Amino acid sequence: MRILIVEDEAELCDTIAEGLELDGYAVDRCYDGKVAHELLAVETYDLAVLDLNLPGMDGMDVLREVRKVNQELKVLILSARGSVSDKVQGLDNGANDYLAKPFAFEELEARIRSLLRRSFVQENTVLVWNAISLDTAKRIACVNGEQIPLTKKELSILEYFMLHPTKVISQEELMEHIWNMEIDSFSNAVRVHIATLRKKLKQALAYDPIVTRIGQGYCLRREDTM
Known part of the structure; x- marks a missing residue:
């Protein structure tokens, strides 16, 4: 945010x-x-x-x-x-x-x-999506109750995905909401952080929960496509 x-x-x-x-x-x-x-x-x-x-x-x-x-x-x-x-x-x-x-x-x-x-019409401080939970107050993410070691930026990206679980989110939108105005608009920071977040989540879940939509952005994988 x-x-x-x-x-x-x-x-x-x-x-x-x-x-x-x-x-x-x-x-x-x-x-x-x-x-x-x-x-x-x-x-x-x-x-x-x-x-x-x-x-x-x-x-x-x-x-x-x-x-x-x-x-x-x-x-x-x-x-x-x-x-x-x-x-x-x-x-x-x-x-x-x-x-x-x-x-x-x-x-x-x-x-x-x-x-x-x-x-985001969120009633409590803990977001839940499938096996992933994210405590927005403690800034802790867990998979099946086990904490996963995410950086602050990875946590912020995951939080934004979980607040918009059905939306395809563009790289530009992530830059607008997760980075401040000092970021270079031509930076590959979004792709790098998505890659590291994806790797950690995939290791914990045994599947990749982030889908890349070519030319559009990223979204969370729907349950019926797992």
């Missing part, structure tokens, strides 16, 4: 971003409201963590502008403006959640997981 952190306090922004990257998210950082508005207009994000007191453009104005064109993006306001009226205004303007500063990082993590589950 790809997240944009919009926070003008650079140290706090970097700390949040680094923590979420350790959780396996692809994270972009932004310290200015106007730049955030421009990024949200051209880049694809699953969720934005948005401060309100921003240079360039107030966070509430960023939120209003985003909601004019994008109703799908999950937005979590993270702000020192913690009054009831501030929270009501933020939620009424289209925020999906509101967390006041100071905050515990563990709570921010939990709220992000909750918002992303809502995006």
Whole structure:
């Protein structure tokens, strides 16, 4: 999942971003409201963590502008403006959640997981597809109850497949949701990580659960084709 952190306090922004990257998210950082508005207009994000007191453009104005064109993006306001009226205004303007500063990082993590589950009508933190289970909170994948050693990027790719179990997912879509904007669009990173993920899953399952659709992308193998 790809997240944009919009926070003008650079140290706090970097700390949040680094923590979420350790959780396996692809994270972009932004310290200015106007730049955030421009990024949200051209880049694809699953969720934005948005401060309100921003240079360039107030966070509430960023939120209003985003909601004019994008109703799908999950937005979590993270702000020192913690009054009831501030929270009501933020939620009424289209925020999906509101967390006041100071905050515990563990709570921010939990709220992000909750918002992303809502995006995919997911009711709990454990995804299951056939013999594979993936705990999105603990970032652990298992086959028949046995943990398999996946890298953070492999876990993120598997999670995205399991959230879209019937969909053919293009390489471009994976790049948009699993990598941040620093990745080279001509990189072979997707193919390399798919290959290593496929090898580990095949070894654990005794069959290859990932199907390559030439010219289209990848999908999980249907049970009736095994």
